[in-house]
Amino acid sequence: MTADVDRALLVWPLVASLVTTFGTTGFVLLSAGERVFDLRAAAASLLTLWRFLAAVIFLVSPLVLLNVTADMAGVSWISALDFVPEVLAETHAGRLFEWFLPIALVLLIGACIPLPQFIRTTILFLLAAALLLLQALLSHAIDQGTLAVAVYFLHEVAVGLWVGALLALWMVARYGGPPDIWVERAARRVSKLAFWSVIGLVITGTYTAYNGLGFDLYHLLFSVYGRTLIAKVGIFVGVLAIGAYNRYWLVPKVAEPAARNALLFNVQIESVILLLAVVGLASLLANTPPAQHKGSHGDHSMMAMIAADSMFFRHARMRAT
Protein backbone atom coordinates (compact mmCIF):
# COMPACT_ATOMS: atom_id res chain seq x y z
CA MET A 1 0.00 0.00 0.00
CA THR A 2 1.49 3.36 -0.97
CA ALA A 3 1.89 6.35 1.34
CA ASP A 4 -0.83 8.10 -0.67
CA VAL A 5 -3.35 5.33 -0.05
CA ASP A 6 -2.32 5.12 3.61
CA ARG A 7 -3.01 8.81 4.06
CA ALA A 8 -6.23 8.66 2.05
CA LEU A 9 -7.59 5.86 4.24
CA LEU A 10 -7.05 8.04 7.31
CA VAL A 11 -8.25 11.28 5.76
CA TRP A 12 -11.40 9.69 4.35
CA PRO A 13 -13.24 9.15 7.68
CA LEU A 14 -11.97 12.50 8.89
CA VAL A 15 -13.25 14.46 5.89
CA ALA A 16 -16.47 12.44 5.70
CA SER A 17 -17.15 13.18 9.39
CA LEU A 18 -16.31 16.85 8.98
CA VAL A 19 -18.49 17.47 5.94
CA THR A 20 -21.35 15.49 7.49
CA THR A 21 -21.17 17.41 10.77
CA PHE A 22 -20.97 20.71 8.89
CA GLY A 23 -23.80 19.84 6.51
CA THR A 24 -26.26 18.31 8.96
CA THR A 25 -25.84 21.12 11.49
CA GLY A 26 -26.09 23.63 8.67
CA PHE A 27 -29.30 22.08 7.44
CA VAL A 28 -30.84 22.12 10.91
CA LEU A 29 -29.91 25.80 11.30
CA LEU A 30 -31.34 26.60 7.86
CA SER A 31 -34.55 24.88 8.94
CA ALA A 32 -34.71 26.86 12.18
CA GLY A 33 -37.48 29.11 10.87
CA GLU A 34 -39.74 26.15 10.12
CA ARG A 35 -42.79 26.41 12.36
CA VAL A 36 -44.30 22.97 11.74
CA PHE A 37 -41.44 21.15 13.43
CA ASP A 38 -39.30 22.30 16.34
CA LEU A 39 -35.56 22.69 15.70
CA ARG A 40 -34.89 21.03 19.05
CA ALA A 41 -36.59 17.85 17.91
CA ALA A 42 -34.66 17.86 14.62
CA ALA A 43 -31.38 18.41 16.45
CA ALA A 44 -32.20 15.73 19.02
CA SER A 45 -32.75 13.14 16.30
CA LEU A 46 -29.26 13.88 14.94
CA LEU A 47 -27.45 14.09 18.28
CA THR A 48 -26.21 10.49 18.33
CA LEU A 49 -24.81 10.93 14.82
CA TRP A 50 -23.07 14.18 15.81
CA ARG A 51 -21.48 12.56 18.87
CA PHE A 52 -20.24 9.65 16.78
CA LEU A 53 -18.81 11.97 14.12
CA ALA A 54 -17.14 14.20 16.73
CA ALA A 55 -15.54 11.10 18.29
CA VAL A 56 -14.24 9.98 14.87
CA ILE A 57 -12.79 13.45 14.21
CA PHE A 58 -11.15 13.58 17.64
CA LEU A 59 -9.67 10.08 17.37
CA VAL A 60 -8.52 10.20 13.74
CA SER A 61 -6.92 13.68 13.81
CA PRO A 62 -3.85 12.67 15.89
CA LEU A 63 -3.38 9.64 13.64
CA VAL A 64 -3.35 11.90 10.59
CA LEU A 65 -0.73 14.08 12.30
CA LEU A 66 1.36 10.99 13.01
CA ASN A 67 0.98 9.80 9.42
CA VAL A 68 1.94 13.23 8.08
CA THR A 69 4.98 13.34 10.36
CA ALA A 70 6.06 9.83 9.34
CA ASP A 71 5.73 10.74 5.64
CA MET A 72 7.65 13.98 6.02
CA ALA A 73 10.46 12.42 8.03
CA GLY A 74 10.47 9.22 5.97
CA VAL A 75 10.22 7.04 9.09
CA SER A 76 7.78 4.59 10.68
CA TRP A 77 4.86 5.74 12.81
CA ILE A 78 6.66 4.72 16.00
CA SER A 79 9.80 6.66 15.06
CA ALA A 80 7.63 9.58 13.94
CA LEU A 81 6.61 10.20 17.57
CA ASP A 82 10.07 11.71 18.19
CA PHE A 83 9.57 14.18 15.32
CA VAL A 84 6.09 15.37 16.35
CA PRO A 85 7.24 18.30 18.57
CA GLU A 86 9.55 19.61 15.80
CA VAL A 87 6.85 19.18 13.17
CA LEU A 88 4.32 21.04 15.33
CA ALA A 89 6.73 23.89 15.96
CA GLU A 90 8.47 24.25 12.62
CA THR A 91 6.23 23.19 9.75
CA HIS A 92 3.17 24.64 8.08
CA ALA A 93 1.18 21.44 8.66
CA GLY A 94 2.29 21.25 12.28
CA ARG A 95 1.15 24.79 13.02
CA LEU A 96 -2.25 23.94 11.52
CA PHE A 97 -2.50 20.84 13.68
CA GLU A 98 -1.78 22.97 16.74
CA TRP A 99 -5.20 24.50 16.00
CA PHE A 100 -6.86 21.42 14.57
CA LEU A 101 -6.42 19.13 17.58
CA PRO A 102 -7.82 21.50 20.26
CA ILE A 103 -10.76 22.42 18.01
CA ALA A 104 -11.48 18.72 17.49
CA LEU A 105 -11.50 18.31 21.29
CA VAL A 106 -13.89 21.24 21.75
CA LEU A 107 -16.11 19.78 19.02
CA LEU A 108 -16.30 16.48 20.92
CA ILE A 109 -17.06 18.28 24.18
CA GLY A 110 -19.70 20.40 22.46
CA ALA A 111 -21.36 17.29 21.07
CA CYS A 112 -21.37 15.47 24.41
CA ILE A 113 -22.16 17.94 27.20
CA PRO A 114 -25.72 19.06 27.92
CA LEU A 115 -26.43 22.25 25.96
CA PRO A 116 -29.51 23.93 24.50
CA GLN A 117 -29.94 22.40 21.03
CA PHE A 118 -29.70 25.70 19.15
CA ILE A 119 -26.44 26.61 20.89
CA ARG A 120 -25.03 23.11 20.38
CA THR A 121 -25.99 23.08 16.71
CA THR A 122 -24.44 26.50 16.13
CA ILE A 123 -21.22 25.57 17.96
CA LEU A 124 -20.84 22.32 16.03
CA PHE A 125 -21.53 24.10 12.74
CA LEU A 126 -18.91 26.78 13.37
CA LEU A 127 -16.27 24.37 14.67
CA ALA A 128 -16.82 21.99 11.74
CA ALA A 129 -16.45 24.94 9.36
CA ALA A 130 -13.20 25.95 11.07
CA LEU A 131 -11.84 22.40 10.80
CA LEU A 132 -12.82 22.23 7.12
CA LEU A 133 -10.89 25.46 6.53
CA LEU A 134 -7.84 24.01 8.27
CA GLN A 135 -8.25 20.86 6.18
CA ALA A 136 -8.24 23.03 3.03
CA LEU A 137 -5.04 24.73 4.24
CA LEU A 138 -3.47 21.28 4.65
CA SER A 139 -4.34 20.17 1.11
CA HIS A 140 -2.42 20.45 -2.19
CA ALA A 141 -4.25 23.73 -2.68
CA ILE A 142 -1.83 25.47 -0.32
CA ASP A 143 0.91 25.14 -2.96
CA GLN A 144 -1.15 27.23 -5.34
CA GLY A 145 -2.09 30.15 -3.15
CA THR A 146 -5.04 31.69 -1.39
CA LEU A 147 -7.50 31.41 -4.27
CA ALA A 148 -6.92 27.67 -4.60
CA VAL A 149 -7.41 27.20 -0.84
CA ALA A 150 -10.63 29.25 -0.96
CA VAL A 151 -11.92 27.18 -3.90
CA TYR A 152 -11.03 23.93 -2.13
CA PHE A 153 -12.84 25.15 1.00
CA LEU A 154 -15.92 26.07 -1.02
CA HIS A 155 -15.81 22.62 -2.61
CA GLU A 156 -15.88 21.07 0.87
CA VAL A 157 -18.68 23.40 1.93
CA ALA A 158 -20.74 22.51 -1.14
CA VAL A 159 -20.37 18.78 -0.66
CA GLY A 160 -21.09 19.22 3.06
CA LEU A 161 -24.31 21.10 2.43
CA TRP A 162 -25.42 18.53 -0.14
CA VAL A 163 -24.61 15.42 1.93
CA GLY A 164 -25.78 17.08 5.14
CA ALA A 165 -29.13 18.11 3.71
CA LEU A 166 -29.75 14.61 2.32
CA LEU A 167 -28.68 12.83 5.47
CA ALA A 168 -30.51 15.21 7.80
CA LEU A 169 -33.72 14.90 5.79
CA TRP A 170 -33.54 11.12 5.92
CA MET A 171 -32.56 10.87 9.62
CA VAL A 172 -35.03 13.44 10.92
CA ALA A 173 -37.82 11.86 8.85
CA ARG A 174 -36.80 8.38 10.04
CA TYR A 175 -36.06 9.05 13.72
CA GLY A 176 -37.55 12.46 14.55
CA GLY A 177 -41.17 11.67 13.80
CA PRO A 178 -41.94 14.98 12.09
CA PRO A 179 -45.35 15.65 10.53
CA ASP A 180 -45.72 14.85 6.82
CA ILE A 181 -45.90 18.53 5.95
CA TRP A 182 -42.37 18.99 7.35
CA VAL A 183 -41.04 16.21 5.14
CA GLU A 184 -42.72 17.82 2.11
CA ARG A 185 -41.29 21.26 2.83
CA ALA A 186 -37.89 19.90 3.83
CA ALA A 187 -37.72 17.80 0.65
CA ARG A 188 -38.26 20.91 -1.47
CA ARG A 189 -35.67 22.82 0.54
CA VAL A 190 -33.16 19.96 0.20
CA SER A 191 -33.82 19.83 -3.53
CA LYS A 192 -33.01 23.54 -3.93
CA LEU A 193 -29.97 23.31 -1.68
CA ALA A 194 -28.71 20.24 -3.54
CA PHE A 195 -29.10 22.01 -6.88
CA TRP A 196 -27.00 24.99 -5.82
CA SER A 197 -24.49 22.73 -4.08
CA VAL A 198 -24.06 20.77 -7.31
CA ILE A 199 -23.48 24.01 -9.22
CA GLY A 200 -20.88 24.99 -6.62
CA LEU A 201 -19.26 21.56 -6.76
CA VAL A 202 -18.99 21.60 -10.54
CA ILE A 203 -17.45 25.08 -10.64
CA THR A 204 -14.99 24.49 -7.80
CA GLY A 205 -14.25 20.96 -9.04
CA THR A 206 -13.51 22.30 -12.49
CA TYR A 207 -11.05 24.80 -11.06
CA THR A 208 -9.33 22.10 -9.00
CA ALA A 209 -9.10 19.78 -12.01
CA TYR A 210 -7.79 22.78 -13.95
CA ASN A 211 -4.95 23.08 -11.46
CA GLY A 212 -4.23 19.40 -11.21
CA LEU A 213 -4.37 18.07 -14.75
CA GLY A 214 -3.77 20.64 -17.41
CA PHE A 215 -5.16 20.45 -20.91
CA ASP A 216 -3.76 17.04 -21.54
CA LEU A 217 -5.71 13.88 -22.26
CA TYR A 218 -2.60 11.85 -21.48
CA HIS A 219 -2.56 13.20 -17.92
CA LEU A 220 -6.26 12.47 -17.54
CA LEU A 221 -6.06 8.90 -18.81
CA PHE A 222 -2.70 7.69 -17.56
CA SER A 223 -2.02 9.39 -14.24
CA VAL A 224 -3.36 8.01 -10.96
CA TYR A 225 -4.74 11.48 -10.29
CA GLY A 226 -6.56 11.57 -13.65
CA ARG A 227 -8.00 8.08 -13.29
CA THR A 228 -9.14 8.73 -9.74
CA LEU A 229 -10.80 11.92 -10.97
CA ILE A 230 -12.58 9.99 -13.73
CA ALA A 231 -13.87 7.47 -11.17
CA LYS A 232 -15.02 10.27 -8.86
CA VAL A 233 -16.79 12.13 -11.66
CA GLY A 234 -18.41 8.88 -12.85
CA ILE A 235 -19.89 8.16 -9.43
CA PHE A 236 -20.84 11.80 -9.07
CA VAL A 237 -22.80 11.57 -12.33
CA GLY A 238 -24.61 8.49 -10.98
CA VAL A 239 -25.60 10.33 -7.80
CA LEU A 240 -26.60 13.32 -9.90
CA ALA A 241 -28.93 11.07 -11.91
CA ILE A 242 -30.64 9.89 -8.72
CA GLY A 243 -30.86 13.52 -7.57
CA ALA A 244 -32.39 14.61 -10.87
CA TYR A 245 -34.98 11.83 -10.64
CA ASN A 246 -35.82 12.97 -7.11
CA ARG A 247 -36.00 16.63 -8.07
CA TYR A 248 -38.06 16.35 -11.24
CA TRP A 249 -40.14 13.25 -10.52
CA LEU A 250 -40.54 12.58 -6.79
CA VAL A 251 -40.37 16.03 -5.18
CA PRO A 252 -43.35 17.39 -7.17
CA LYS A 253 -45.38 14.42 -5.91
CA VAL A 254 -43.94 14.39 -2.38
CA ALA A 255 -47.38 14.85 -0.80
CA GLU A 256 -48.19 11.29 -1.91
CA PRO A 257 -46.97 8.70 0.62
CA ALA A 258 -45.50 6.37 -2.05
CA ALA A 259 -43.44 9.17 -3.62
CA ARG A 260 -42.37 10.39 -0.17
CA ASN A 261 -41.14 6.92 0.84
CA ALA A 262 -39.33 6.45 -2.46
CA LEU A 263 -37.74 9.88 -2.06
CA LEU A 264 -36.49 9.11 1.46
CA PHE A 265 -35.07 5.79 0.25
CA ASN A 266 -33.24 7.49 -2.63
CA VAL A 267 -31.95 10.21 -0.34
CA GLN A 268 -30.48 7.56 1.95
CA ILE A 269 -28.77 5.83 -0.98
CA GLU A 270 -27.44 9.13 -2.34
CA SER A 271 -25.91 10.18 0.96
CA VAL A 272 -24.27 6.79 1.51
CA ILE A 273 -22.74 6.80 -2.00
CA LEU A 274 -21.54 10.37 -1.59
CA LEU A 275 -19.91 9.68 1.76
CA LEU A 276 -18.39 6.30 0.94
CA ALA A 277 -17.40 6.63 -2.68
CA VAL A 278 -17.15 10.29 -3.62
CA VAL A 279 -15.56 11.52 -0.39
CA GLY A 280 -13.30 8.44 -0.36
CA LEU A 281 -12.05 9.13 -3.87
CA ALA A 282 -11.76 12.82 -3.06
CA SER A 283 -9.49 11.91 -0.13
CA LEU A 284 -7.37 9.82 -2.46
CA LEU A 285 -7.22 12.71 -4.94
CA ALA A 286 -6.19 15.08 -2.18
CA ASN A 287 -3.22 12.82 -1.44
CA THR A 288 -2.22 11.89 -4.98
CA PRO A 289 0.35 13.94 -6.84
CA PRO A 290 -1.47 16.01 -9.48
CA ALA A 291 -0.41 14.99 -12.95
CA GLN A 292 0.70 18.39 -14.06
CA HIS A 293 3.95 19.81 -12.85
CA LYS A 294 6.63 21.87 -14.43
CA GLY A 295 9.28 19.24 -13.85
CA SER A 296 12.85 19.83 -14.74
CA HIS A 297 14.78 21.77 -17.28
CA GLY A 298 17.30 20.14 -19.52
CA ASP A 299 18.30 16.93 -17.88
CA HIS A 300 15.77 14.09 -17.84
CA SER A 301 17.45 12.54 -14.84
CA MET A 302 16.19 15.57 -12.96
CA MET A 303 12.65 14.23 -13.25
CA ALA A 304 11.64 14.08 -9.66
CA MET A 305 10.81 10.76 -8.15
CA ILE A 306 7.90 10.98 -5.82
CA ALA A 307 8.54 8.94 -2.73
CA ALA A 308 5.05 7.58 -3.00
CA ASP A 309 4.64 5.11 -5.81
CA SER A 310 2.76 6.74 -8.66
CA MET A 311 1.88 5.15 -11.95
CA PHE A 312 2.26 8.44 -13.76
CA PHE A 313 5.70 9.11 -12.46
CA ARG A 314 6.79 5.54 -13.18
CA HIS A 315 5.56 6.14 -16.69
CA ALA A 316 7.23 9.53 -16.87
CA ARG A 317 10.55 8.06 -15.84
CA MET A 318 10.19 5.31 -18.39
CA ARG A 319 9.48 7.90 -21.04
CA ALA A 320 12.50 9.88 -19.96
CA THR A 321 14.89 7.01 -20.48
Next chain:
Amino acid sequence: MNKRALALLSGTFLALIVGVTVAASAHAFPEQESPSAGATLSEPPAQVTIKYDAPIEKLFASLEVLNSAGQNEAVGKPEVSPDGWKLSVPVNKLPPGEYTVQWNVVCIDTHHTQGSYSFTVEAHS
Protein backbone atom coordinates in the same frame (compact mmCIF):
# COMPACT_ATOMS: atom_id res chain seq x y z
CA MET B 1 -34.28 24.21 -13.86
CA ASN B 2 -34.32 26.77 -16.65
CA LYS B 3 -32.35 26.43 -19.89
CA ARG B 4 -29.70 28.92 -18.80
CA ALA B 5 -28.94 27.05 -15.61
CA LEU B 6 -28.85 23.78 -17.55
CA ALA B 7 -26.41 25.28 -20.06
CA LEU B 8 -24.19 26.57 -17.26
CA LEU B 9 -24.22 23.18 -15.58
CA SER B 10 -23.48 21.33 -18.82
CA GLY B 11 -20.71 23.72 -19.80
CA THR B 12 -18.88 23.61 -16.52
CA PHE B 13 -19.29 19.85 -16.34
CA LEU B 14 -17.87 19.44 -19.83
CA ALA B 15 -14.95 21.60 -18.81
CA LEU B 16 -14.43 19.34 -15.82
CA ILE B 17 -14.33 16.26 -18.01
CA VAL B 18 -12.07 17.70 -20.68
CA GLY B 19 -9.81 19.53 -18.27
CA VAL B 20 -8.31 22.93 -18.81
CA THR B 21 -4.92 24.25 -18.04
CA VAL B 22 -3.07 26.49 -15.68
CA ALA B 23 0.60 26.67 -14.97
CA ALA B 24 0.61 25.40 -11.45
CA SER B 25 1.68 22.30 -9.63
CA ALA B 26 1.46 20.58 -6.32
CA HIS B 27 4.31 18.98 -4.42
CA ALA B 28 7.64 20.70 -4.81
CA PHE B 29 9.59 20.20 -8.03
CA PRO B 30 12.65 22.10 -9.21
CA GLU B 31 11.81 25.02 -11.43
CA GLN B 32 15.30 26.42 -11.85
CA GLU B 33 18.70 25.17 -10.84
CA SER B 34 22.01 26.97 -10.47
CA PRO B 35 24.23 25.55 -11.89
CA SER B 36 21.61 24.30 -14.30
CA ALA B 37 21.09 20.62 -15.03
CA GLY B 38 23.61 19.32 -17.57
CA ALA B 39 25.64 22.55 -17.54
CA THR B 40 29.36 22.63 -18.25
CA LEU B 41 31.06 25.37 -16.26
CA SER B 42 34.38 27.02 -16.88
CA GLU B 43 34.48 28.35 -13.30
CA PRO B 44 33.43 26.31 -10.24
CA PRO B 45 30.28 27.57 -8.52
CA ALA B 46 30.40 29.03 -5.02
CA GLN B 47 27.08 27.48 -4.14
CA VAL B 48 24.32 25.31 -5.55
CA THR B 49 20.76 26.66 -5.53
CA ILE B 50 17.47 25.07 -6.55
CA LYS B 51 14.32 27.12 -6.91
CA TYR B 52 11.17 25.04 -6.45
CA ASP B 53 7.70 25.56 -7.85
CA ALA B 54 6.13 25.40 -4.39
CA PRO B 55 7.33 26.36 -0.92
CA ILE B 56 9.30 23.71 0.97
CA GLU B 57 9.83 22.94 4.65
CA LYS B 58 13.20 23.82 6.12
CA LEU B 59 13.01 20.99 8.65
CA PHE B 60 13.39 18.11 6.20
CA ALA B 61 15.31 19.71 3.31
CA SER B 62 18.59 18.17 2.22
CA LEU B 63 20.96 19.07 -0.64
CA GLU B 64 24.20 17.26 -1.41
CA VAL B 65 26.76 17.90 -4.13
CA LEU B 66 28.61 14.65 -4.76
CA ASN B 67 31.88 14.33 -6.65
CA SER B 68 32.73 11.32 -8.80
CA ALA B 69 34.01 9.51 -5.69
CA GLY B 70 30.66 10.04 -3.96
CA GLN B 71 31.98 12.55 -1.43
CA ASN B 72 29.77 15.44 -0.46
CA GLU B 73 31.33 18.79 -1.42
CA ALA B 74 28.62 20.88 0.28
CA VAL B 75 29.74 23.04 3.18
CA GLY B 76 27.40 23.00 6.15
CA LYS B 77 23.66 22.56 6.14
CA PRO B 78 21.52 23.70 3.23
CA GLU B 79 19.52 26.87 3.76
CA VAL B 80 15.91 27.50 2.75
CA SER B 81 15.10 31.08 1.74
CA PRO B 82 12.68 32.93 4.05
CA ASP B 83 9.86 32.60 1.52
CA GLY B 84 10.49 28.85 1.31
CA TRP B 85 10.99 28.67 -2.47
CA LYS B 86 14.79 28.28 -2.70
CA LEU B 87 17.18 25.71 -1.31
CA SER B 88 20.90 26.45 -1.43
CA VAL B 89 24.17 25.25 -0.01
CA PRO B 90 27.74 26.63 -0.31
CA VAL B 91 30.26 24.22 -1.80
CA ASN B 92 34.01 23.71 -1.54
CA LYS B 93 36.14 25.00 -4.41
CA LEU B 94 35.31 22.27 -6.89
CA PRO B 95 38.12 20.77 -8.97
CA PRO B 96 37.31 19.81 -12.56
CA GLY B 97 34.99 16.85 -12.85
CA GLU B 98 31.36 15.78 -12.92
CA TYR B 99 29.15 16.49 -9.93
CA THR B 100 25.78 15.10 -8.94
CA VAL B 101 23.33 17.26 -7.03
CA GLN B 102 20.98 15.19 -4.87
CA TRP B 103 18.01 16.95 -3.31
CA ASN B 104 15.30 15.75 -0.99
CA VAL B 105 12.50 18.07 0.16
CA VAL B 106 9.08 18.14 1.76
CA CYS B 107 6.58 20.56 0.29
CA ILE B 108 4.41 22.55 2.69
CA ASP B 109 1.55 20.30 1.59
CA THR B 110 3.55 17.63 3.53
CA HIS B 111 4.44 15.50 0.50
CA HIS B 112 7.95 14.35 -0.13
CA THR B 113 9.93 14.59 -3.40
CA GLN B 114 13.52 13.83 -4.29
CA GLY B 115 15.72 13.85 -7.34
CA SER B 116 19.16 14.42 -8.76
CA TYR B 117 20.98 16.01 -11.68
CA SER B 118 24.53 16.55 -12.84
CA PHE B 119 26.78 19.35 -13.94
CA THR B 120 30.40 19.45 -15.00
CA VAL B 121 33.28 21.72 -14.06
CA GLU B 122 35.78 21.97 -16.90
CA ALA B 123 39.54 21.88 -16.47
CA HIS B 124 41.20 25.28 -16.93
CA SER B 125 43.22 25.43 -20.14
